[in-house]
Amino acid sequence: MLVHIRAFASFREILGKEADLEVGEGSTVGDLLEILVSSHQGLGPAIFEEDGRLREYVIIMKNRERIDSLEGLATVLEEGDEVAILPPVAGG
C-alpha cells in the first residue's frame, strides 16, 4: 500500500519535500521510519537516540495528529495515510 511522506525544514533537506512510499500491509510508523533511515543518510542520527527511541524534540504526525497521542512508533498505517516528519518548531 502507498503512504504519503512529508518532511519539513532540516528534515526536508535530508528526505525531500514529499513522496509516496510503498509499504507492506500492517506496517507501523516505526517500520516506515526504518525504511526511510536505511535509504537516507543522516536521517537516523537526526531522529533517533542511540538506544533507538525517537528523539524527544522530533514530531511525527499521522494525518496531522501527533503519534504521541496515537500509539507512538507502533501506530499502524493504512493506505493513503500522510506521515509528516517535523524538526523542532520555531515560529512566531
Added chain:
Amino acid sequence: MLVHIRAFASFREILGKEADLEVGEGSTVGDLLEILVSSHQGLGPAIFEEDGRLREYVIIMKNRERIDSLEGLATVLEEGDEVAILPPVAGG
C-alpha cells in the same frame, strides 16, 4: 498679584474652566484655595477632608508640578503662576 487658575472635569463644573485671580503678595496655595472655597459652593467638601487636610485623591499643581513635591499647601505663589485643581484622573 495675579495667578491663573485652571480646573478640570468635575472641579471645572464647580469653578469654571479658567480664571485669573488677584491674591496678596506672599500668598500660598492654601490661601488661594481658601479664597476659592469661600466663593464657590461645593468646592470645600470636594477638595478638603473635615479636618482641613486636602483630600488624598485631589491633585493641585503649580506650573504643572504637583504641590506634593513642592511645599504642599504652604507653597508660596508668585505673579503669573498657574494653579491647577484636578480630580482623580481616569485616562486610558
Added chain:
Amino acid sequence: MTGEGPSPPGRKILIAEEGFSMDEAIEAVKRDDAGAVVAFIGTVRDDGIDSLHLETYKEAAEEELLAIREEALARFGLLEAVVIHRSGRLRIGDEIVIVACSAAHRREAFDGCRYILEELKRRAPIWKKEVGPAGERWLEVGGDPAHDPARGREVP
C-alpha cells in the same frame, strides 16, 4: 525629544483632538533592530452609553506621558514607544488611546507597553465623562469598573 521621529506628526507623544491612524503609530515604532511590536488600543466600550467625553490638561498630560515614555524606554529596554491619547467627544468603538512599543524581544515589548498604559491611567491628567440616557457621569478612577482604585495607585 519629541521632534526626531516620523509620523504620527513627528511626535512620540500626542494628545489628539481628532482620530488617529493605528497603522501610522505602529509603523512609527518599527525598527530594524526590533523583533517585536506590542500595541494596546483602548476603545469606547458599549456600556449603555451614547458617548464619552474626554477632557485633558493637555500641557501637563503631554509632559507626564513624555516622562512615562522615558521611564519605559530606560526600564524595559524599549527601542521606541509612541503614545496617542484622544481628547474630545467619542462614540462607541472609537479609539481612546494607543500605546505602541518596540523592543528586540517580545517580553520587553509586552512589559513596556503594559507599564506605559498603567502609569498613564494612574498619572496622566485625563478625565472621562460618560454621556448616556441616564445623564452624565464623571468616571473618577481608571474608568474601569473592575479596576481597584487602591491597587491602581501603586506602581505596578
Added chain:
Amino acid sequence: MTGEGPSPPGRKILIAEEGFSMDEAIEAVKRDDAGAVVAFIGTVRDDGIDSLHLETYKEAAEEELLAIREEALARFGLLEAVVIHRSGRLRIGDEIVIVACSAAHRREAFDGCRYILEELKRRAPIWKKEVGPAGERWLEVGGDPAHDPARGREVP
C-alpha cells in the same frame, strides 16, 4: 468557525504567502463590547542576516492555530482573536506574525495575546531559516524558556 468574520479574508487564522495589513487584522477584532485590543507584531530583526525563510506545514499549522485560538477565547474571555503568520521569504523589517485580541478589559487582552503567541511558538509547525553572509541556518528552538505552558493554561 473561520468563515464568520470580516477581513483578513474573512478568516480568524491565516498562513499568508504575502504581506498582510496590520490595520485590517486589528479592525477585525474590534467590537462594541470590547474596551481593549492588544496586538503583537513580530518582525524580522536585523541580526546580520540577509533574509529569513519561513517554512510551514500549512494545513497542520492552521489546525493548531485554530485550536490555540479557541483555547484563548475560552480561558481568557477574549471576545475576538485573529492570527496571521507569514510563510515564504522575508526581509529585514517585514512582519512575520500578528496576534490581535480584543476583550472587555486590558488584562484579558494582554494575557490572551501572550498566551496565543507563546503557544504558537511552542506548537505550530513553522520553521525559520536565516540566510546571511555566513550561509544558511535553521533556527531550532522557538519557545520562551520563561514560558510555563502549564501556567499559561490557567485562567488568570
